[in-house]
Amino acid sequence: MSAQPLSQDDVTALVYDASAAPSMHNAQPWHFRYLRGSRTFHVRADPRRILPHADPDLCALHIGCGAALLNLRVAAVHGGWHPLTRLLPDPRDTELLASVQLTGPEGGESELGALYPAIHTRHTSRYPFEEREIPEAVRTALGDAARNEGASLTFPTGWHLQQVLDLAREAEARNLTDRGSGEDLQQWTHSGVPFSDTAAEGVPEYAFGPRKLGGKAPMRDFAGGRTVAGRDAAEFERHPHLALLSTARDRPEDWLRAGQAMERVLLLATLKGLSSSFVTQPLEWPDLRWPLRDPVSGTGHVQMVLRLGYGPPGPATPRRPMREVLDID
Structure with missing residues (x-):
């Protein structure tokens, strides 16, 4: 896969996986832009999805976007790519939180790819857990x-x-x-x-x-x-x-x-x-x-x-449609 350019379906699938991340109050404060020429994703903050009272310093916004970034990296490694990641790559653009350039083949992060099956099964569980020790x-x-x-x-x-x-x-x-x-x-x-x-x-x-x-x-x-x-x-x-x-x-x-x-x-x-x-x-x-x-x-x-x-898994919560969270240039 790494020798081939990403199709629109490939790009959409990667962002779909990234967007399964948790965020405070499920605000989903991220936006992705994919640059075909350099095979690079930009992970951006969406300022319309700020919680002004609970998160005035935007710490939770960054944490949520960081979780989505990790999912993107996991999905990329699972797909055979190496995600070359830079945090805050442009000091002049505070909404650009990270860039992820897909190079190949995957190298050095195979343990990330092993986490892929959990991306869409991890859900927040607000139910009682068992009185059982974690080993x-x-x-x-x-x-x-x-x-x-x-x-x-x-x-x-x-x-x-x-x-x-x-x-x-x-x-x-x-x-x-x-x-x-x-x-x-x-x-x-x-x-x-x-x-x-x-x-x-x-x-x-x-x-x-x-x-x-x-x-x-x-x-x-x-x-x-x-x-x-x-x-x-x-x-x-x-x-x-x-x-x-x-x-x-x-x-x-x-x-x-x-x-x-x-x-x-x-x-x-x-x-x-x-x-x-x-x-x-x-x-x-x-x-x-x-x-x-x-x-x-x-x-x-x-x-x-x-x-x-140890307890019941939580239900899946809604996610924004890809047309709202992804631009492809």
Whole structure:
């Protein structure tokens, strides 16, 4: 394949795979441009898909686009290409987040191609997980996956885990009464809309998951205090497994690396039989984000909190049509 130019179908398939990435409130804040002459994809931020209250610094936007970038790299390697990737290639164009030139044959990243089967089976699961330990070998593999993308993944325990849970609980309480957070939820959630008629972005009602009846899992209530007819309530796990994804610095480049590391971890976790969801609430409040960091080293910047465990997979959420996210020149 690498000796042949990409057809329009090839390009569309790669972007379709990239767009399966998760993003905050499923806003899908990316746009792709493919340049035929150089066989290069440009990954761009879509400024129309910003969450002004939850993500004023655009950190989550960069993380979401980084996740899509990782999917693009995985799909390219799976297809026999080597994705030569540059982050923030043009300082004058802040919306151009990355360029990916496809060269061939694939070289040095065969382990990425092995993650391909998880791209379209990884879905956010907002359901209860089992009270079951994650084997140490799996934790180690997930940590290695994050480290390969320039980030670190740690599993807090003891009082540190309790602190993270307390911070998430405090953030969720703030969000439920914060007008700006409510406006973000109102824009990016859809209640009472059948699956076939749902919008092409955001979190539809069928993906809210059950209302939390008990347990310590730090779940966001996407209903935002609204009553959802027919929504069940459930007991969540009393001993949730959380993972902190961190970078040494806190710049746009680091956010993109964090997004790639996050998605690499999630794809591998999916292949290992784990389900996952996100705990972004404390990251949305600057005074709550800093205390999340490793209490021993006191260094690093937490970019994402993941909830991992053995439980039902989440449903697929809608994706924007390719005509809205891809231009070919």
